[in-house]
Amino acid sequence: MTDQPLPPCSVLLLSGGRGQRMGGRDKGLVEWRGRPLIAWLHERVRPLTDDLIISCNRNGERYATWADQLVQDDSPDYPGPLAGIRAGLAVARHEHLLILPCDAPQVDDTLIASLLAAACERPVMVRQGEFWEPLFCVLPRAVLPILEAGWQAGERSPQRILRKLDPVAVVCAEGDPRLANLNTPDLLGRSHPGN
Helix, strand or coil, rough: CCCCCCCEEEEEEEEEECCHHHCCCCCHHCECCCEHHHHHHHHHHHHHHHCEEEEEEECHHHHHHHHCCCCCCCCCCCCCCCHHHHHHHHHCCCCCEEEEEECCCCCCCCCCCHHHHHCCCCCCCEEEEEEEEEEEEEEEHHHHHHHHHHHHHCCCCHHHHCCCCCEEEEEECCCCCCHHHCCCCHHEEEEEECC
């Protein structure tokens, strides 16, 4: 970690999916170790920002206790995380937006600091081997028009669109537990806190 102060940022926690692998349950509100998944992420990022945004398409009244702003997809059919990213970028108050999925409660301060320390005019994304993790990233607000144009052209993959923008890599080992998505009941039951 660096001694340099981290840049101010907005934070977007993605919790707007269908929760298909959770039997339709709202993943961010599923309990892990006695607290909703979203509470773990909130605790981790709250000290970093005065602009904490949660993308949710249901249960807004519950998510509101963990957010400064709530956003929803602009279409009712759960089109995927790129919809939430677009909505978050559109309302972010800072030049950079840290994005994390709600079902990764083991992300730690070191990884978040590495992402923010690399913030620049290009996307910063976690990479494991050759695989990019677009839901662990920092985006400059300036990329919104490019994402919007891609969306209007039918693109729905955050990875495909962000890879075209020459992202900066924050390299993590394959199988890094900090990136584990606890998105099934089985994974929730088998995982352990990372710190």
